[in-house]
Amino acid sequence: VTIHDQKLVRGNGGELHQIADETTDVLTTAHGVPISDDQNTLKSGARGPTLIEDFHFREKIFHFDHERIPERVVHARGYGAHGYFETYDALAKYTRADIFQRPGEKTPAFVRFSTVAGSKGSFDLARDVRGFAVKLYTQEGNWDLVGNNIPVFFIQDAIKFPDVIHSVKPEPDRGFPQAQSAHDNFWDFISLTPESMHMVMWVMSDRAIPRSFRFMEGFGVHTFRLLDADDNSTFVKFIWKPKLGLQSVVWNEAVKINGADPDFHRRDLWDAIQAGDFPEWELCVQLFDQEFADSFDFDILDPTKLIPEDIIEPIPVGRLVLDRMPDNFFAETEQVAFMTQNVPPGIDFSNDPLLQGRNFSYLDTQIKRLGSTNFTHLPINAPKCPFHTLQQDGHMAMRNPVGRVNYQPNSWEDGPRQDPKKGFRSYADEVEGPKVRLRAESFADHYSQARQFFVSQTVHEQDHIARALTFELSKVETPVIRERMISHLLNIDEGLAETVADKLGITQLPKPADAAITPRDDLPASDALSIIKN
Numbered sequence: 001v002t003i004h005d006q007k008l009v010r011g012n013g014g015e016l017h018q019i020a021d022e023t024t025d026v027l028t029t030a031h032g033v034p035i036s037d038d039q040n041t042l043k044s045g046a047r048g049p050t051l052i053e054d055f056h057f058r059e060k061i062f063h064f065d066h067e068r069i070p071e072r073v074v075h076a077r078g079y080g081a082h083g084y085f086e087t088y089d090a091l092a093k094y095t096r097a098d099i100f101q102r103p104g105e106k107t108p109a110f111v112r113f114s115t116v117a118g119s120k121g122s123f124d125l126a127r128d129v130r131g132f133a134v135k136l137y138t139q140e141g142n143w144d145l146v147g148n149n150i151p152v153f154f155i156q157d158a159i160k161f162p163d164v165i166h167s168v169k170p171e172p173d174r175g176f177p178q179a180q181s182a183h184d185n186f187w188d189f190i191s192l193t194p195e196s197m198h199m200v201m202w203v204m205s206d207r208a209i210p211r212s213f214r215f216m217e218g219f220g221v222h223t224f225r226l227l228d229a230d231d232n233s234t235f236v237k238f239i240w241k242p243k244l245g246l247q248s249v250v251w252n253e254a255v256k257i258n259g260a261d262p263d264f265h266r267r268d269l270w271d272a273i274q275a276g277d278f279p280e281w282e283l284c285v286q287l288f289d290q291e292f293a294d295s296f297d298f299d300i301l302d303p304t305k306l307i308p309e310d311i312i313e314p315i316p317v318g319r320l321v322l323d324r325m326p327d328n329f330f331a332e333t334e335q336v337a338f339m340t341q342n343v344p345p346g347i348d349f350s351n352d353p354l355l356q357g358r359n360f361s362y363l364d365t366q367i368k369r370l371g372s373t374n375f376t377h378l379p380i381n382a383p384k385c386p387f388h389t390l391q392q393d394g395h396m397a398m399r400n401p402v403g404r405v406n407y408q409p410n411s412w413e414d415g416p417r418q419d420p421k422k423g424f425r426s427y428a429d430e431v432e433g434p435k436v437r438l439r440a441e442s443f444a445d446h447y448s449q450a451r452q453f454f455v456s457q458t459v460h461e462q463d464h465i466a467r468a469l470t471f472e473l474s475k476v477e478t479p480v481i482r483e484r485m486i487s488h489l490l491n492i493d494e495g496l497a498e499t500v501a502d503k504l505g506i507t508q509l510p511k512p513a514d515a516a517i518t519p520r521d522d523l524p525a526s527d528a529l530s531i532i533k534n
């Protein structure tokens with residue numbers, strides 16, 4: 001910003017006026033009417049009442065009154081940056097997705113990192129999952145990979161999402177705690193939801209207090225499909241690997257940083273990008289076929305399970321570089337609308353019941369939050385490839401169809417037409433079965449991977465998990481909830497359960513929680529699940 005050597009003029013009451021000259025623009029209303037005085041309302045006499053006729057004042061105040069839009073119902077606090085994705089090798093063998101066809105090609109990208117539970121004004125170093133949402137503006141439509149920095153999730157079925165989020169947010173009677181998971185409602189829900197145990201171990205680990213966004217992994221979590229030109233399917237899990245490696249802070253650092261600089265992660269990303277120190281991630285894919293899916297220890301549709309990287313090695317397929325901050329936080333970071341259902345031809349969903357529910361939820365939440373079905377007209381959400389819909393009208397319509405055609409089929413030569421070859425085709429998955437509300441039995445092992453994660457940690461990392469659990473559960477006032485949690489920990493690691501119980505002053509260990517399936521202790525520790533790499 002250059003400083004303008006502006007002449008100041010004193011008004012009647014001593015107030016200062018900045019007057020336009022040949023070097024500056026003239027201030028106008030939103031309708032373009034030049035403004036003569038932006039310091040005083042129109043009054044009947046200098047000391048008299050304000051006149052209703054003052055359209056400039058009315059427009060200015062009304063616009064201000066409407067500045068806030070609802071914050072996101074989850075992931076309210078976030079920070080975004082622009083960049084690009086560069087494809088390494090053509091992946092045509094597995095997918096017809098245009099973004100993976102030409103080595104070296106760059107695709108524009110926008111990324112928003114976030115915390116989940118806190119409100120927009122909460123602090124950056126809360127113990128929480130971090131959102132890692134990527135919008136890739138591909139030549140065949142926007143692809144949103146709406147992931148987290150943890151590879152699994154709390155729940156297996158989307159119908160439980162309002163419950164887990166209600167439990168983690170401020171309690172409805174008292175309106176606190178604001179951005180902490182440490183409270184009775186959260187641990188009550190968790191202790192009654194054994195499927196959450198794997199995720200809980202990650203959330204109690206150092207992964208939930210990252211040093212910066214630049215040192216985090218990102219995970220698409222669900223199993224997706226890649227489809228080749230002949231509609232052959234390969235299952236895929238997506239992982240973003242930070243070039244800088246993984247780093248976290250420890251809890252007492254997190255607490256101090258939150259007090260001293262609640263914007264710590266924002267500032268870190270801003271400073272790095274402004275200094276030309278562009279953060280980078282590699283997109284890796286874990287590819288597997290139906291035969292692997294059928295033989296794997298767990299159900300590949302279960303979002304509380306991962307595929308250890310030593311079983312299926314992640315293959316790098318491109319890199320993401322963030323090299324530009326938004327010009328305007330609200331226009332871009334706040335108004336960006338991610339949706340899991342945004343996939344281009346060549347990428348498809350699996351039947352993961354959490355993913356299926358997400359595909360339903362995000363369009364609804366964006367319409368509610370951004371106020372109109374035309375949120376796709378906002379520049380940050382609009383595709384950067386040619387696009388032609390027949391949608392029209394609605395609030396804030398900025399691009400109605402040009403010309404006569406707004407329906408299909410039609411007789412006119414300038415209307416857009418569907419394209420069976422290039423257009424999006426779903427995988428023709430064979431589906432049949434009774435109409436039931438039922439969880440698959442193959443989802444029933446809730447402890448084995450939680451244990452595998454814990455034993456994969458170094459001694460210090462395990463100590464941090466024990467301390468985090470102790471701290472969190474020490475804030476829980478209801479004894480039965482604490483005990484229930486210890487009974488789950490007994491199914492994960494006895495030593496961990498005993499340490500936490502001891503520190504909480506629980507002398508009589510409860511019985512291990514009833515497990516639908518006997519927890520396995522034969523899963524080997526995996527290097528890929530350890531945290532501190534440098």
Ligand code: HEM
Nearest residue numbers: 072075112131132133147148153158161221338357361365
């Ligand atoms: C927002 C990730 C599960 C509903 C977000 C955001 C991320 C995310 C990263 C923030 C996007 C942004 O930065 O603007 C995930 C992951 C999930 C998950 C990784 C599980 C694997 C769910 C489920 C639902 C859901 C099951 C509902 C059924 C929402 C909603 C928003 C949101 C309503 C707010 C969107 C907005 O207003 O922009 N999620 N989510 N999420 N998610 Fe999820």
